[in-house]
Amino acid sequence: MSLANLTKPWAPMSYGFLDASAKRELRRKMIKAVCVPGCQMPYASREVPMARGWGTGGLQVSLTLINPAMRVKVIDQGADDSVNAASIRRFLARVSGAPTTLDTLDADLIQSRHRIPEEILREDQVLVLQVPNPEPLRSVQPNMSIARQMHGDADYGRMWLQLYEQIVRSGRVMQGASYPSMVNGRHVMTPSPIPRWDVPKLHMARHLTILSAGREKRIFAVPPYTRVEPLVFDDVPYRVEDHGGLTCYRSGATGFFMNEIPQGDGTSTYEVSDSEYGVKAIRARDGEVVAMGETWYKDGKMPQ
């Protein structure tokens, strides 16, 4: 062993920004996360040039997986062009030389804040979700040590109680996003604040999903073909948002998750939340030849 084989040539920056030891730690934790689906694994969560809580967890996973042949798509609430998405996409491309895309069908790696694209993801694609609060039990048990014990015991009674209280008070489940879901019949996870509309897309999906919370330093995963079942009562079925009948005012696309745009006269118009899907729908309407992928929802309904 000599000094020469213990050191490396000087470089101004590690490839993909993170240093090699940070990547190895993330790799070890990602392996454990995939092997125990839905179980939160602690990890170190290194500093990245972005404030904690703005997608640092997802960014670290992307930086570990990225290579110059991997095409990256980043979305924020469905949009490719919001500040958060555009900044992360530009950063990923700058520190890795990876090509970027807006099209879900072209992407190898999709980092997302709070949406899953409308087009069905393939086996070779990886979805990375940014998670602000990884602990589904936090609202019923703020002590994280006790919450960990509850996960260990699969003691999820209070989650059901929380849903029951919402039904008693309001007549329906009020949980709009981060709907608690049972993964592989064992661990309850929060699917990150994706709308209820997107949770069924994780159930028995073809793609791998990695969820990472940088501020909270937890990582968890949903492998392909894994059961993800939203917590429901037998007599109160799971309901997604009533967007199945809405039409996008710009693209004319019908039956997808919509952004509501309030109008001056008190009414609302709607535009499709998956922005690139909307763009493709407009181009297809205008006569361009556009590859539209198969979508999870068909005519506003998720086939069982």
Next chain:
Amino acid sequence: MLTTPTADAAERSANATFDALLWALSRPGLPRQLPQAGEPALIAALVDRECHVYAGDPLLIPVVTQCGAKLVDLPQADHAFLGGLTEPELLRQLRCGSDLYPDDGATVVIRARFGTGAQVRLTGPGVNGAVDVQIGGLPDGFWARRAEMIRYPMGFDMLLLDAAQVIGLPRSTKVEVL
């Protein structure tokens, strides 16, 4: 203006190796091609001085010490490179973590031969229905010992190596010997 860093050989190899490992563990039972045959590429991608490693094959000891990991006995190891396994009782000593911290369970790398030997049927997360695969080169009683040891979510995660091919076998996978 920032210049884009380029990946050196070590980074390229580690990235491609991990890509294969993640794919293999996400789809148990389906063989995946590694960029290089053998354990050294796995060690470089996963292990560093934060790790406690057991090396069953003496030839791997210099590789492990080179990356700074501590060599320990099997019950303390978070990464166990068992080499070719002849004694199924070794599985009894593997670290399985706890219900509170399932991530303390070991990652185990074992050499095997695909396409010969016992036919097993895998079910569980990552498997679309069921997948049948022939895995040879493992001692008798291996699958029974594994099933005994794993009390999900406690358990260990296996990577089976046949030259440059890898099959992932997470603790969540149920194995039925046909």
